Amino acid sequence: MALELIAVTVTIAFSIATSIPLGAYMFRVFSGARTIADPVLVPLERLVLRVCGVDAGAQQDWRSYAVSLLASNAVMWVATFAIVSAQHVLPINPDGIAAMEPALAFNTISSFVTNTNLQHYSGESGLSYFSQMFVIVFLQFVTAATGMAACVAAMRGLAGQRLAALGNFYVDATRAAVRILLPLSVPLAIVLMSQGTPMTFEGAARAATVEGASQTIARGVVAGEVAIKQLGSNGGGYFGPNSAHPFENPTPISNFAELWAIAVIPMAMVWTLGHFTRRRRLALVVFAVMLALYLPMVGVAIAQETGSMEGKEVRFGTASSALWAVTTTVTSNGSVNAMHDSLTPIGGLMPMIGMWLNNIFGGVGVGVINMLIFIIVAVFVAGMMIGRTPEFLGKKVEAREMKLASLAMLWHPLAILTGTAVACSVWASTGDPATALGWLKNPGPHGFSEMLYEFTSSAANNGSGFEGLGDNTPFWNVSTGLVMMLSRYIPIIAPLALAGALAAKPSAPETAGSLRADSAVFGFTVWAVIVILGLLMFMPVAVLGPIAESLAVRG
Amino acid sequence: MKEVRQAVLFTVVTMVLFGGAYPLVLWGVGRAVFPSQAGGSLIRRADGSIVGSALVAQAFTQPRYFQPRPSGVDYNAAASGGTNYGPSNADQLTAMSDRRGAFARINRVPDERVPAEMVTASGAGLDPDISPESAEMQIDRVATARGVAADRVRQIMRQHIAPPALGLLGRPRVNVLELNLALDQELR
Numbered sequence: 001m002a003l004e005l006i007a008v009t010v011t012i013a014f015s016i017a018t019s020i021p022l023g024a025y026m027f028r029v030f031s032g033a034r035t036i037a038d039p040v041l042v043p044l045e046r047l048v049l050r051v052c053g054v055d056a057g058a059q060q061d062w063r064s065y066a067v068s069l070l071a072s073n074a075v076m077w078v079a080t081f082a083i084v085s086a087q088h089v090l091p092i093n094p095d096g097i098a099a100m101e102p103a104l105a106f107n108t109i110s111s112f113v114t115n116t117n118l119q120h121y122s123g124e125s126g127l128s129y130f131s132q133m134f135v136i137v138f139l140q141f142v143t144a145a146t147g148m149a150a151c152v153a154a155m156r157g158l159a160g161q162r163l164a165a166l167g168n169f170y171v172d173a174t175r176a177a178v179r180i181l182l183p184l185s186v187p188l189a190i191v192l193m194s195q196g197t198p199m200t201f202e203g204a205a206r207a208a209t210v211e212g213a214s215q216t217i218a219r220g221v222v223a224g225e226v227a228i229k230q231l232g233s234n235g236g237g238y239f240g241p242n243s244a245h246p247f248e249n250p251t252p253i254s255n256f257a258e259l260w261a262i263a264v265i266p267m268a269m270v271w272t273l274g275h276f277t278r279r280r281r282l283a284l285v286v287f288a289v290m291l292a293l294y295l296p297m298v299g300v301a302i303a304q305e306t307g308s309m310e311g312k313e314v315r316f317g318t319a320s321s322a323l324w325a326v327t328t329t330v331t332s333n334g335s336v337n338a339m340h341d342s343l344t345p346i347g348g349l350m351p352m353i354g355m356w357l358n359n360i361f362g363g364v365g366v367g368v369i370n371m372l373i374f375i376i377v378a379v380f381v382a383g384m385m386i387g388r389t390p391e392f393l394g395k396k397v398e399a400r401e402m403k404l405a406s407l408a409m410l411w412h413p414l415a416i417l418t419g420t421a422v423a424c425s426v427w428a429s430t431g432d433p434a435t436a437l438g439w440l441k442n443p444g445p446h447g448f449s450e451m452l453y454e455f456t457s458s459a460a461n462n463g464s465g466f467e468g469l470g471d472n473t474p475f476w477n478v479s480t481g482l483v484m485m486l487s488r489y490i491p492i493i494a495p496l497a498l499a500g501a502l503a504a505k506p507s508a509p510e511t512a513g514s515l516r517a518d519s520a521v522f523g524f525t526v527w528a529v530i531v532i533l534g535l536l537m538f539m540p541v542a543v544l545g546p547i548a549e550s551l552a553v554r555g
Numbered sequence: 556m557k558e559v560r561q562a563v564l565f566t567v568v569t570m571v572l573f574g575g576a577y578p579l580v581l582w583g584v585g586r587a588v589f590p591s592q593a594g595g596s597l598i599r600r601a602d603g604s605i606v607g608s609a610l611v612a613q614a615f616t617q618p619r620y621f622q623p624r625p626s627g628v629d630y631n632a633a634a635s636g637g638t639n640y641g642p643s644n645a646d647q648l649t650a651m652s653d654r655r656g657a658f659a660r661i662n663r664v665p666d667e668r669v670p671a672e673m674v675t676a677s678g679a680g681l682d683p684d685i686s687p688e689s690a691e692m693q694i695d696r697v698a699t700a701r702g703v704a705a706d707r708v709r710q711i712m713r714q715h716i717a718p719p720a721l722g723l724l725g726r727p728r729v730n731v732l733e734l735n736l737a738l739d740q741e742l743r
Binding site for chain 2: 003004006007010044048051052053054067068071072074075076079122124125133134135137138140141142170173174177178182185186189190193194195196197198199200201202204205206207208209210211213215216217218219221223224225228239240241244245246247250251252253255256307308309310311312313314315316317320336337338339341342343344345441442443444445446449466467468549552553
């Protein structure tokens, strides 16, 4: 156990250490400065932009930035929906996978376009190799890039003065995909292949086992997908059990590499914020606030999961699976290396808390955006408490900004709690729901947790699940599909508008009377606002689900 | 109109780049540098037929073989998955108690010594490994079934213990399929 704890500590420390230079590199990429990778990657970036007819110098205000973001995502939605619906007649389908039916395709495409990667299908039987490549891997790159672009635009808005434009969406998204995600994904995929992750166009292998049975072993173009699923906080796996499957995560070394990949870009984004605002101390305070939420959750999960091997793998051990469960949910990633439905009650509560907050490191780009929302709210609360006009980075935070921040902040619990309530009422109003609906694998409070987790994961654009939920039904496909879309675009567009409003304002010099955003006191205020405002509204459902189950198990 | 054109072109060019070129390059690297791993770490017999994958558990029921962990999907590597039983589920408690009794009976160990991993199903139902402790408990049974000395089996088992990677990551583990193939090879 001691060795496992050391391994957990080393994993976290390594992710933090490498996120610092990566954050600096990302700032240089997005601000147009030179980097060491330019000779290889800049020509690729120029090629993409030239084909698209984008003038790299053309600047967009927040509205046209948002329009480009939505337009590109809409076209991707239509194109990929068409592919999965026609995959049975498209090439590269050695296992003869059938077309995806419309309700499931609606859910799947909405899930991957929103960077959620909630999966109501199982990879082995639901997608052709062609769809895995041209739908899943493609979307895992571009949707991660979309989130990073939105975040960078928001950072420019915060940092700038009397700024009309926030940048150019296509330039930012192309840079994120080509110059950040791609050069990290290729080496990671090669490491994974060296450990045993397949990368083959051959269909399933047919084995005659030692005892004479036959075993069909699904494989495919796996390694490239696993790399970008982790780096882009996507989380959608090639196979049903995700990174608990020995092909997606063959060894402790691949496990370490994937854990690093889940955390490193979300962590680096915080340092990029420091570079953009020219306030390293602000980045330090934000990072410390995040760690002060993350580390206690990791500790609780490790303590709870010790000795619980259901749904876990021998090669990882319980501590590493607990670390993964927390890391993948705070970062909006959603890949799993253990089955979350089989976690202990309180161990399973930690991933839910990670998604309820959704801002501890958070998704690539969107995590820092979510954190900025809480910072704005904290600025407002602190300003009210000391009786001054709320200011952030020298800019007055006024009614319009607060409305936008509140919209982004309140949408999240609204989607989760309303969705869960509707699901419960459908379940409760069905005669003999256990057999009529077949939704819940587990009875009692745990069954409630399965429904709660599904809407939590959808609203957080996370994608992990309590997979005992029988979720491939019209109700779950349509309801979570809608929640994923609204929960992606509302919390991106509202902060863009907020950033646009702040960008246009002049920055007043800070005085002794200003609230310093880069102080420990303010850090504690943000931490408290996150815990009280972000978490308290979920207390009732936490009690009904995981906490009730925990009390029942202890008897 | 320009907005739509840009969105369509961006979709097409990034789809070709990330959906097409990126996997193709990796596939080429895999074929050239890691042909076995990239093909699924398949183990073949002398005649070329496939026994299984070193990374994927398969069922072993005969007493002469070490047994892998229980599987929620009966070791189906085309439809893998866990049981998704929660810790408070009565079915799960029954299943665990049944497995504990069965393992204790065939290996002649007390119920309370049966390791947790041998009464629980893994995440994918394909966990290829067991802990050295779980293997140790099966040695007498395997040796008796094969009519050989327990120490001979123990010696082969110990050669198959993989230590934590870099002395740090993961736990010591034994690959069940590789161990059983080694037994068949060395103890004819």
